[in-house]
Amino acid sequence: MRVGIVCPYSFDVPGGVQFHIRDLAETLIGLGHDVSVLAPAHEEDGLPPYVVSAGRAVPVPYNGSVARLAFGPISATRVRRWLTAGDFDVLHVHEPVTPSLSLLAVLSSRGPVVATFHTAMTRSRAMSVAQGMLQLVLERITARIAVSALARRVQVEHLDGGAVEIPNGVSVAAFADASPLPGWPGVSGPGRGGAIGFLGRFGEPRKGFGVLAAAFAALAARRPGLRLLVAGPGEAEEALALIPAALHGQVTLLGMVPEARKARMLRSVDLYVAPNTGGESFGMILTEAMAAGTPVVASDLDAFRRVLVGGAAGALFRTGDPVALAALLDDLLDHPARRAQLAARGRAAVAAYDWPVVAARVLEVYATAIECSTGRVVPAASEEQIRHNT
Structure with a gap:
């Protein structure tokens, strides 16, 4: 299976989401899957071979911490290029309501999209301002994963949907x-x-x-x-x-x-x-x-x-x-x-919580998302062009 994973935060800055994505990618690769991770990165030297840099991110106060995010037209162009080159069976985005690469990837693609929600934040200024865009993002997600019961509760109470609860893994x-x-x-x-x-x-x-x-x-x-x-x-x-x-x-x-x-x-x-x-x-x-x-x-x-x-x-x-x-x-x-x-x-x-156990559950969600969709992951414009030509 060809899997595209999107990290919203700088991959070269330590953090729980980054570690989760790294370990999931390496576990899936170890199981024989073809995995590419798109992420912001301040320094590209030293990135794992499966990571594609989307350029530098900027520090932004977010959820009581400081997150390094990438957003804007340049980032959107890099997302689209990565999607075109990837020819993925499934797209797996993390924290898609964060104003960064994951949100751009959902808006820029069609096909099976799985989203993992990590935080238990119920509201933010950014979410309030971008409510219309947020709804569009949520509508394009095929399947949702929440890493905890608290994160799942946010899906049910604030984001109009449920999620499969699959915890963070550990080696x-x-x-x-x-x-x-x-x-x-x-x-x-x-x-x-x-x-x-x-x-x-x-x-x-x-x-x-x-x-x-x-x-x-x-x-x-x-x-x-x-x-x-x-x-x-x-x-x-x-x-x-x-x-x-x-x-x-x-x-x-x-x-x-x-x-x-x-x-x-x-x-x-x-x-x-x-x-x-x-x-x-x-x-x-x-x-x-x-x-x-x-x-x-x-x-x-x-x-x-x-x-x-x-x-x-x-x-x-x-x-x-x-x-x-x-x-x-x-x-x-x-x-x-x-x-x-x-x-x-x-x-x-x-x-x-051992990674082989967790990864097996994630693969089940991938299979469900693929079954519920038609075709592979394609850039949105590519799909629109196909419709225009036909």
Whole structure:
């Protein structure tokens, strides 16, 4: 099968949607399918061979974060060229209501179109302004996928339709087989220390690093050997500013990490902490930590609660409460048997998110979309020309 996948965000900037598309594409290629991904990219060097660059994107505040998007006549022309060259059996766009390449691809094509919705955002200024165009986009989508129940709820309540719920995938073996970083996690035990980890954009308030920093400072007072391992983009000074200077020696900042090092980072801590305060529709980092066999502590967001099976596959604390987080971490660090139980339940739960399982479900949606359509994916103008000539 020839599959065209469209990413709305810069492929060379880390993000959950980009990782999802990368892993899906590589899984499908491994299964023998011919896959091409169209995406914006600031730097084309280093892109995977299956990615076609649509040029640079611009940073735009979007859904409580900053997304790098590509839109306009130049981007539309590049989309059409890619569609013409691709001769795809199915077009798979991600976040089609975001003003970027996915929206352009839907408007520029005819044929079987599958759309995946990642966010649980119910409304935005851009969606309100472009309501007419949005309706046209939705009408041209053959089948919809939502990565979570929250994202699916948006389809039902705000976008006039349902969606098949298929979660984000995770390469379970890649995380399970990773080895810890040298010297980690170190000494742990009742009152002795322990290692906790965080991965994400610590400068982005909704990621909750400030909550974790406050909990770490309080907990370190009674656990002198406590260490914090942090990975993700941002300036070190910005992260350390949230932590008392006396504790800076107990904090290790890895910066941006490639996938292999991410897996090692997750294997290097006694507990992985996801202190996010909102804006999450799934929780990919939770499944990655679960795949690594690391027990998870997460804020009690609905999306996280669902991934962690209501708290059975990971411990939950009151969102935004550093005191509650510190108390939970203290208790878990003192009880290795409970940590082991959480890790075992996490490994069992994450099996449903393994990429081969997820990709098989996506292929079923592709087959349904193709069956419901006539012909292959073609640029819209090509179809209009055919009608004119006939």
